[in-house]
Amino acid sequence: xxxxxxxxxxxxxxxxxxxxxxxxxxxxxxxxxxxxxxxxxxxxxxxxxxxxxxxxxxxxxxxxx
Amino acid sequence: xxxxxxxxxxxxxxxxxxxxxxxxxxxxxxxxxxxxxxxxxxxxxxxxxxxxxxxxxxxxxxxxxxxxxxxxxxxxxxxxxxxxxxxxxxxxxxxxxxxxxxxxxxxxxxxxxxxxxxxxxxxxxxxxxxxxxxxxxxxxxxxxxxxxxxxxxxxxxxxxxxxxxxxxxxxxxxxxxxxxxxxxxxxxxxxxxxxxxxxxxxxxxxxxxxxxxxxxxxxxxxxxxxxxxxxxxxxxxxxxxxxxxxxxxxxxxxxxxxxxxxxxxxxxxxxxxxxxxxxxxxxxxxxxxxxxxxxxxxxxxxxxxxxxxxxxxxxxxxxxxxxxxxxxxxxxxxxxxxxxxxxxxxxxxxxxxxxxxxxxxxxxxxxxxxxxxxxxxxxxxxxxxxxxx
Numbered sequence: 001x002x003x004x005x006x007x008x009x010x011x012x013x014x015x016x017x018x019x020x021x022x023x024x025x026x027x028x029x030x031x032x033x034x035x036x037x038x039x040x041x042x043x044x045x046x047x048x049x050x051x052x053x054x055x056x057x058x059x060x061x062x063x064x065x
Numbered sequence: 066x067x068x069x070x071x072x073x074x075x076x077x078x079x080x081x082x083x084x085x086x087x088x089x090x091x092x093x094x095x096x097x098x099x100x101x102x103x104x105x106x107x108x109x110x111x112x113x114x115x116x117x118x119x120x121x122x123x124x125x126x127x128x129x130x131x132x133x134x135x136x137x138x139x140x141x142x143x144x145x146x147x148x149x150x151x152x153x154x155x156x157x158x159x160x161x162x163x164x165x166x167x168x169x170x171x172x173x174x175x176x177x178x179x180x181x182x183x184x185x186x187x188x189x190x191x192x193x194x195x196x197x198x199x200x201x202x203x204x205x206x207x208x209x210x211x212x213x214x215x216x217x218x219x220x221x222x223x224x225x226x227x228x229x230x231x232x233x234x235x236x237x238x239x240x241x242x243x244x245x246x247x248x249x250x251x252x253x254x255x256x257x258x259x260x261x262x263x264x265x266x267x268x269x270x271x272x273x274x275x276x277x278x279x280x281x282x283x284x285x286x287x288x289x290x291x292x293x294x295x296x297x298x299x300x301x302x303x304x305x306x307x308x309x310x311x312x313x314x315x316x317x318x319x320x321x322x323x324x325x326x327x328x329x330x331x332x333x334x335x336x337x338x339x340x341x342x343x344x345x346x347x348x349x350x351x352x353x354x355x356x357x358x359x360x361x362x363x364x365x366x367x368x369x370x371x372x373x374x375x376x377x378x379x380x381x382x383x384x385x386x387x388x389x390x391x392x393x394x395x396x397x398x399x400x401x402x403x404x405x406x407x408x409x410x411x412x413x414x415x416x417x418x419x420x421x422x423x424x425x426x427x428x429x430x431x432x433x434x435x436x437x438x439x440x441x442x443x444x445x446x447x448x449x450x451x452x453x454x
Contacts, residue, residue, distance in 0.1 A: 063101065
């Protein structure tokens with residue numbers, strides 16, 4: 001694999017702490033792991049190239065004048 | 066103390082807008098398709114929004130000059146020249162306002178008062194008459210006719226002019242009828258006005274939404290340039306209603322007077338909106354074209370739909386409204402709208418909300434998705450068929 005890292009691990013966690021513990025306790029102690037970088041998915045806009053539909057609720061005021 | 070008694074008679078004399086009563090009804094109903102909203106269903110194009118966001122990120126949060134940023138007035142000047150062949154000096158002939166509405170109010174306050182008459186062709190946007198009344202002036206109504214395609218004719222104008230006439234409000238492309246005035250139509254009007262001391266407040270907020278031919282401004286007639294105040298803004302063409310930004314262009318003396326009203330009442334138009342509007346004028350033409358093309362598609366579907374439902378519908382060539390005649394139903398406009406809402410859950414606005422001569426008509430807007438328009442038209446056809454039984 002080219003680039004700055006060799007492996008990507010994707011995991012679901014219930015909280016930031018749960019993810020942090022997994023990295024600190026399970027991943028980082030492995031001999032072969034020199035360093036880790038953790039990225040959090042805050043909001044998903046795309047999955048496998050498919051853009052999630054935006055909410056098309058009409059938010060306009062029904063009556064203005 | 067009774068607060069209601071403290072309100073001055075002139076304000077009390079103006080009834081609340083006729084459209085409002087439907088608001089409460091709709092709030093209690095589900096699955097209503099509203100063809101009553103007078104604003105684009107599009108959101109502001111991204112590049113324009115981004116410019117607004119960027120200005121906030123930079124901390125550009127102060128007052129602007131009273132008449133608006135000179136960069137914006139420069140762009141307005143260039144835009145009016147590019148699109149409509151008008152020229153206004155950005156230094157002293159353009160003022161940036163809070164929507165087109167503020168421009169209309171400020172202009173009327175500068176031009177008329179007690180004893181003056183303001184000619185208002187109806188059906189029209191609901192604010193002109195109240196704004197004229199607020200100044201103490203007398204509105205003189207011209208009833209436009211379907212047989213003239215709701216255009217202002219020289220004959221009707223001539224009949225309305227008296228020695229007290231000071232202002233004519235000309236609003237084409239028109240809300241609510243969708244009518245336009247061509248160059249030829251305007252020639253007849255110019256012929257009457259050219260030797261008279263009457264100022265034309267030309268509300269051209271829908272100018273970009275012209276479907277058959279390029280919009281012509283009455284200010285483009287050399288003999289009318291000095292006597293015309295052009296009102297426009299960003300709401301309709303650039304889908305920027307919530308940004309509240311418009312402008313007025315005219316004679317330096319009138320702009321100077323309006324600036325007085327504006328600076329004491331408003332101070333200056335919103336800074337963020339002005340920054341975004343510069344981007345709209347510089348790089349917005351393509352988005353406007355795309356939106357206009359889409360409105361045009363919907364316009365044809367809408368006219369066709371009303372005609373298929375059995376209602377006469379003259380062809381509107383501007384704005385985003387159709388104004389079909391519903392006399393065939395045997396109902397008055399208000400009853401028609403109320404029953405259509407209760408029975409078929411489609412909201413259209415009675416023509417009478419825009420003037421008494423709107424009786425027998427309703428206003429429906431096609432600033433809605435094609436999907437909703439088709440659904441609404443099916444319901445309207447249902448309604449019409451039930452009426453026929």
